[in-house]
Amino acid sequence: MSSGTNLSNKHYVLDPKGRPVRIRASKHNKVNRSPAGNMLLFILMAFCGLFMILPIVMIVNNSLKPPDELFQFPPRLFVRNPTLDNFADLFVLMGETWVPFSRYILNTLIITGGGVVGHVLCASLAAYPLAKRKFPGSKLLFSIVVLSMMFSWTVTQIPNYMIISTLGINNTYLALILPAWSFGIGLYLMKQFMEQIPDSIIESARIDGASEIKVFWQIIMPNVKPAWLTLAIFQFQILWGNTGGMFLRSEELKPMQFAMQQIMAGGAARAGASAAVAFIIAAIPITFFLVCQSSIFETMTTSGIKE
Amino acid sequence: MKLTLARKKSIVGLIFVMPFLIGFTFFIAYGIITTVRMSFSDVIVAGATSGVEMSWNNFVNYINAFTVHPTFPEVLGTSILNMIIDVPLIIFFSLFMALLINQKFRGRTIVRAIFFMPVILGAPAIANALLAARAMMVGGVSPASPEVMASLGSNLNVDVNYYLYMLSDLAIPETLIGYIVDAVHRINNIIIASGVQIVIFLAALQSIPPTVYEAAKIEGATPYETFWLITFPMVSPLILTNVVYTIIDSFTTSPVVTLSYSTIFSDYNYGLGSVFSLISSLAVCLILVIVALILGKRTFYQT
DSSP states (O other): OHHHHHTGGGSEEEOTTSOEEEOOOOSSOOOSOOHHHHHHHHHHHHHHHHHHHHHHHHHHHHHTOOHHHHTOSSOOSSOSSOOSHHHHHHHHHHHTSSSOHHHHHHHHHHHHHHHHHHHHHHHHHHHHHHHHSOOTTHHHHHHHHHHHHTSOTTTTHHHHHHHHHHHTOTTSTHHHHHHHHTOHHHHHHHHHHHTTSOHHHHHHHHHTTOOHHHIIIIIIHHHTHHHHHHHHHHHHHHHHTOOOTTTOOSGGGOOHHHHHHHHHTTGGGGHHHHHHHHHHHHHHHHHHHHHHHHHHHHHHHHOOOOO | OOOOHHHHHHHHHHHHHHHHHHHHIIIIIHHHHHHHHHHTEEEEEEETTTEEEEEEOTTHHHHIIIIIOSSHHHHHHHHHHHHHHHHHHHHHHHHHHHHHHTSOOTTHHHHHHHHTHHHHHTSHHHHHHHHHHHHHHHHSSOTTOHHHHHHHTOOSOOHHHHHHHHHHHTTOOHHHHHHHHHHHHHHHHHHHHTHHHHHHHHHHHHTSOHHHHHHHHHTTOOHHHHIIIIIHHHHHHHHHHHHHHHHHHHHHTSHHHHHHHHHHHTSOOHHHHHHHHHHHHHHHHHHHHHHHHHHHTTOOOOO
């Protein structure tokens, strides 16, 4: 480190490993790019952005199309005579369901909420000792979890069904919520992010007499907020799209996604209502996502790391 | 009883791990162990409640997979090759995108919202909605009624057509469209597959203390140097994370997993299907170990 100070008058900086690195002295101390470079970046981003936004534009436009435009060939991207009839049709269909539609919405909220909160909590709790409080066997445990992620869940469906039957939670919300708590990906992500928290900040908390749970809750979790918000987004989307599959057989336990798929399965006669369904299915996760992502970007202001 | 410090530490650690571990044992580990057992056995499923009968069959499933099954070795090879091509592209693209949308510029809120679309588009619910919408655009029929689709002779895989129609609606000449559709098709797949990675990189970029950048700026570092000497080393642990995630993610939708799924659930050959999924998982493992060895030495860990 002392050599760094000796070299300081010759345009050296220390890289993260503490080695001095010579830097080119820039003629004009401007961090900005040239206008041409900016333009190029803009075009590139506009191009990529166009392809990312197209499907959403299509979903929105489709939901506003009257039937004759929905079936037009070749299809058009933008709606000519926008109408809200599709949504009106959808509400009529919703009123005709066997169990009240609000019940489907409640089911989805319970499954998604329980799954997301439980997954983030379980994964973070387990990741903390694996990243920062290593104990004998912690490395082995982590390897096993990573190994398990390589298995496609589609293949282990039969054993999963068997164990859920054995536990007696078949045809309850728990059949979907509990397995969601133990996906390896959450533990993996949280451990990777927690490892980046400097040990010194944990040490200082401990010296000040903080208990383990307090260190976890007040030091670790706020510092990895981007990570667990990210995790919440993934988990939300996985559970949001769940139709209950083979685990939920009672109609009054089925999530909203199931009811929506039934409407979409109506074929050509319900094309308008299906387009409205597609809009609603897409709109809610996007909203959840936008709320979460703005918090991801606000995190640094609350973080307390100062080295 | 008096506990040593190390003992105390491991007990605290175990208490933290416990909730996850219990769920993991029941819902993940049990499934995998059963799959391994099935791969060595003749499997008879007696019924949903009465369970599964397995009897040891001297590696017959493994021998069949490589000698008798017509397509498995080829499908496995294709899956691995696809992965090797796609993974670096996805990693570069997502790091690039994360860097771009992490910058401060006018209107970045809306740009971020747009560039986060792949994360949302990758979700199963949206994917279904999109498939329905696309099919409607091409055939006017919801994909949920496969009989109608089949009778019309239309193909569910309408990605390319769907972009083609969109672009011609935007009044772009057709020759140009044909030329870019192919490129776009590949870009589209990479964009859709890189959503999670973009978010992981962004979270990593957000965890770099701004003081480091301030110090570099004061020392007169150029943006180029700032990237290679600060940003890149600081996100490097998560490059490995992202590679691991990408490999796993691209494999769960690969042809070999589809093959093992159809072997189990269409042909009811549980043993052979388990072998397919085991061998492909082992192949992924091997690739991961190699990648981790290569990247591990170049990874910078903050201490």
